[in-house]
Amino acid sequence: MRVLILGATGGLGSALARHLRGEELLLSGRRAEALRTLAGEVGGKALPGDLEDELEAKALLEGAGPLDLLLHPVGRAGRAGVREAGRDLLEGMLSVHFLTAAFALKHARFQPGARAVFFGAYPAYVRVPGFGAYAAAKGALEAYLEAARKELKREGVRVVLVRLPAVATGLWAPLGGPPKGALAPEEAARRVLEGVLREPPPEVLEL
């Protein structure tokens, strides 16, 4: 199985990589050094790049060749009220969560029957004071994926939206650390893969 993990150096991305050891693994992320260390550890190929740059994303996705599984655990948390959040914060949040996903869907090459997996959010958890920008980025992503799912079905690609509870990763660093009871990344990765590799995969996987 040819697998591309975007955001592979993140907490969830690297846990997914470790669970997929033995597959033909392509790993992408911005931190080239950390990426090479991970690639060495799991026997994958490091493809460093910045997915927020559409040209880099295009080169990376096209160069990765036809995929059986695309995983996109890419994101960043941040807190700001609607009376504070301005262009930079809003665009930045949309770019990391949503544009990187849209660029991946646009430029990826897929094997028939491939799965493309993205990470949304439970509305009740994120559409709360201080999280408007994060919620908007996930809202954009989830809406886009619904349209994408219908379009890509024609190419034999199954788009899967995963909603996870909080996972104890670096995502939470800007907020002072993960909330109590957050899932360990290894456990989250295990559940994600168990779910998305079902035949047929679910359209929405809520964990």
Added chain:
Amino acid sequence: MRVLILGATGGLGSALARHLRGEELLLSGRRAEALRTLAGEVGGKALPGDLEDELEAKALLEGAGPLDLLLHPVGRAGRAGVREAGRDLLEGMLSVHFLTAAFALKHARFQPGARAVFFGAYPAYVRVPGFGAYAAAKGALEAYLEAARKELKREGVRVVLVRLPAVATGLWAPLGGPPKGALAPEEAARRVLEGVLREPPPEVLEL
């Protein structure tokens, strides 16, 4: 009642303005000439400006003074598949639908009890092939409004999300015209105002 209509020269915006004749009306839009004609017709004040520019939006919103009613019928339609949609299309769609709304919420001044009204979309109508970018922009907006509603309640501001069926306006021009059975803008405006001026206003108004 002090009312600010953003996107006032659009089909729905100008219909809202005509229904609100007699109120203290502030009208904003990019097309200064059309705006002044409308302002003359309905007895309002023209405040031309580009809301996608945060500095212009800030000056405009702050200059408008404390509002009783803010209406944001701002949008643009466009069709593109996820295999075609790139940065310009996606960012442009997010900017028109979502950033203009976020800038308005950030910079507006409100009277206690004010209503702030935005226009979302029925997911089943827009999360369809060719409409991913439009759906994402509306998805971002709707998610953001849920967080904003909870935050602004503390200031005594009621955020209302309106979902309309298709309305026969210029929004549809890039797609070759409105779909059959689209609502006349005058009728849509009447229903919107009847709904949002209820006491208390609904959080979500589906028409």
